[in-house]
Amino acid sequence: MLHADSERSGIPIVITLNGKQERLEVAPWVTLLDLLRGPMELPGTKKGCDHGQCGACTVLIDGQRMNACLKLAVTLDGAEITTIEGLGQPDKLHPLQQAFVDHDAYQCGYCTPGQICSAAGLLNEGHAQSRAEIRELMSGNLCRCGAYTNIADAIEQVMGQSSGERPDRNAPNKAFPGKGFKEAAE
Amino acid sequence: MKQFSYIRAENVAGAVAALAADPQARLLAGGTNLVDLMKYDVMSPPTVIDINRLPLKDIETLDDGSLRIGALVSNAALAYDPTVAERFPLLASALLAGASPQLRNAATTGGNLLQRTRCYYFYDPASPCNKREPGSGCGAIGGVNRIHAILGASASCIATHPSDMCVALAALDATVEVEGPDGRRDIPFLAFHRLPGDEPQYDNTLAPNEMVVAIRLRPDHFAANHSYLKIRDRLSYAFALVSVAAAIDMKDGGITDIRVALGGVAHKPWRDPLAEAECAGKPANEATFRELAQRLLAGAQGQGGNDFKIPMAERTIIRALTQAANGTPQVQSEKAIR
Numbered sequence: 001m002l003h004a005d006s007e008r009s010g011i012p013i014v015i016t017l018n019g020k021q022e023r024l025e026v027a028p029w030v031t032l033l034d035l036l037r038g039p040m041e042l043p044g045t046k047k048g049c050d051h052g053q054c055g056a057c058t059v060l061i062d063g064q065r066m067n068a069c070l071k072l073a074v075t076l077d078g079a080e081i082t083t084i085e086g087l088g089q090p091d092k093l094h095p096l097q098q099a100f101v102d103h104d105a106y107q108c109g110y111c112t113p114g115q116i117c118s119a120a121g122l123l124n125e126g127h128a129q130s131r132a133e134i135r136e137l138m139s140g141n142l143c144r145c146g147a148y149t150n151i152a153d154a155i156e157q158v159m160g161q162s163s164g165e166r167p168d169r170n171a172p173n174k175a176f177p178g179k180g181f182k183e184a185a186e
Numbered sequence: 187m188k189q190f191s192y193i194r195a196e197n198v199a200g201a202v203a204a205l206a207a208d209p210q211a212r213l214l215a216g217g218t219n220l221v222d223l224m225k226y227d228v229m230s231p232p233t234v235i236d237i238n239r240l241p242l243k244d245i246e247t248l249d250d251g252s253l254r255i256g257a258l259v260s261n262a263a264l265a266y267d268p269t270v271a272e273r274f275p276l277l278a279s280a281l282l283a284g285a286s287p288q289l290r291n292a293a294t295t296g297g298n299l300l301q302r303t304r305c306y307y308f309y310d311p312a313s314p315c316n317k318r319e320p321g322s323g324c325g326a327i328g329g330v331n332r333i334h335a336i337l338g339a340s341a342s343c344i345a346t347h348p349s350d351m352c353v354a355l356a357a358l359d360a361t362v363e364v365e366g367p368d369g370r371r372d373i374p375f376l377a378f379h380r381l382p383g384d385e386p387q388y389d390n391t392l393a394p395n396e397m398v399v400a401i402r403l404r405p406d407h408f409a410a411n412h413s414y415l416k417i418r419d420r421l422s423y424a425f426a427l428v429s430v431a432a433a434i435d436m437k438d439g440g441i442t443d444i445r446v447a448l449g450g451v452a453h454k455p456w457r458d459p460l461a462e463a464e465c466a467g468k469p470a471n472e473a474t475f476r477e478l479a480q481r482l483l484a485g486a487q488g489q490g491g492n493d494f495k496i497p498m499a500e501r502t503i504i505r506a507l508t509q510a511a512n513g514t515p516q517v518q519s520e521k522a523i524r
Contacts, residue, residue: 002194011192028192028234031221051222052289064262064291070221071292074192075214075236118288125287127266136519139422140286 013077018042018086026073033057033068036083044084044113048142055141058114058121059083065121067140084113087120095161096120099154107145115141119155131156188230195237198365198399204235206367206395213237213397215258216292218285219301227311228302228318242296242399245269251405254363257296257398261351262287264295274403275515276412276433280354282518283416286423296398299352299362299378302389303345303453304425306330316342317386331491333427336499337452337483343386344489347379347454348425354414356455357431357447360403366396379454386453408433408445413509413516416449417502421521426450428499430506434470441465441474446482446503451495458482470511472504479503 002011010025017040026035033050036042036059048056050069057068060082088094096116099105106112118141128134134155135148143151193211195201205211211233214220223229242256245267253274255264264270265281285293307313307325314323326334326344334344352375360375379390392398416429429449435442444465448456461481468474479500486496505523509515514524 002192027189029187029189029224051225052218055286055288058288065288066292067218067288070217070289072214072217072221072234072236074194075217075238121287121291125262125266130519132521133519136422137287140288 011074013074015073015076015078016080018082024073028072028074030073031069032059032061032071032073032076032081035073036068042083042085045117046110046113048111048114053142054111054114055118056111056114058118058141060117060121060124063121063124065118082117082120084117087116094120095158096123096154099157100151103150103154103157104147105150105154106143106147111141111143111145115143115151119151119158122155123158128155128159134159187224188227190224190231191233193233193235194239195235196239198240198242198397201235201237201240201397202365202367202395204233205397208233209394211235215294215297216260218289218293219297223302223309226309228309237397248402253403253405255295255401255403257294257400259295261285261290261293261295261298264351265290273409274354274358274406275409276357276414276431277351277354277403279412279414279515279518280350280429280431283414283426283429284350295351295401298349299398299401300390300392301347301349304348305334305345308345317345317382317389320385320387327489331489333425333450334489334492335452336486336488336492336495337448337456338381339453339487339489340382340384340386342384343382343453345382345386345453346450347389347452348450349455350414350416350426350429350449352379353429353431353447353449353455355401355403356457357433357445358403358406358408359445360401362398363400363402364392364396365399366393370399372402376455376457376459382453389453407435407443411436411510411513413506413514414518415502415506415509415516415523416518417498428495428502430499430502431455432503432506432510434507434510436470436511439469441468441470444470444478444507446478446507448482448499448503451486451499456482470507472508475504475507475511476500478507 036045046056048054052067052070059068088097096119128137193204212231214234214236242258244256246254265278271278307315313325335346362373362378411434413432416426418424426449431447433445
């Protein structure tokens, strides 16, 4: 049994971060979020509420989306962690990143890394089959700019791609009944 | 967050021994509630015992047909387990009504039982709260109390238990398996959580040196007629103002067994098995459901800000039982209530 007191605070852990193995010493009270944004220099994961309410810090831990603000890093020895920086690259975007660009699925962009990591988790889980289910299963990610409609559109597009269908961009726009996507945008 | 000593337990005996060695220590599993409370300095355990490596992650069907759920099974793994979905859909539905996908991936079965109230005064160390600091008073009585209890409250505390999962487990008469230095014992679900009385600092009947190791569900007969109906201020990712876990067993239109557990209204999931028993033989219709609802709420008392919960609870009970009787349970991704 590992036992560490606050006098000797550094506890050794090994994690795989965005595909790379990292040997670290962490104090027990450091959250994964602070570890990522501080020592690991990966500021893509955002700190919004820091209490598990907004989803801005969503990352994938062993493939499952979780709030990095509520995970103590010391509990993650052996875990595989993927952040927005590991999901895609500027010259090779993840399909979700491309879909968010295509659909203008943000305004200020602060919640976007968490939205995209959460959507990646949602696709892995495979429980969302309809727009209503996408909306319910993305409810752990708040967007104060209110880009929800476009976020759901972006995720729907990627779900359509993975099942071999592409949504019709000229189909009636759900937010503006009777108008196509382009007309609604104008 | 205050600094603390960290212990990583490798087995249940080690965790129980560490707990026995320091009654102020707290067990850490998913962290979704404890880490949050530690950040607010609402809980500041000197020692945190990490139990994430304990072998309590299985869902198994026992020889007698019971389902045994390990304390570290995540809320998401439990909600989407095929056996749970088929045999205990009421439990799956309640789980999916709670929290967010990220939290359900991290939160565990045992942790869900042990989560603390979301009373605003409990969460605010600058306010008096008998649960957080015994003897300091209650800010909610006479304060802002929209989310507070209408049943079983005391002059010391009007907090509610926030869980959805536990409301379903109460309706299903689950058993809580706990382990302490003297071995294992079973606690019937309705005896696990407690009413506040004059000791609201105790949420449940677990001894300080015991830990939850599993939940057991007996083979039952509520897979067809059930519903979990949750009423809240926004349509997703919010705690219940009132929630109802309803289950009915019927024969020729008459009730043979009926269960109603209420969430968001008391310090524990609220049930009245005597009132339920008196429904046996009656028709499964609105008149019966209304009578049962009124029996359940007979002692209900508002605090001013939450008076609306009393008529809301009556209507929610009737609607959930109607959904259950019709075989049309509330679908959690569908926001319309039918």
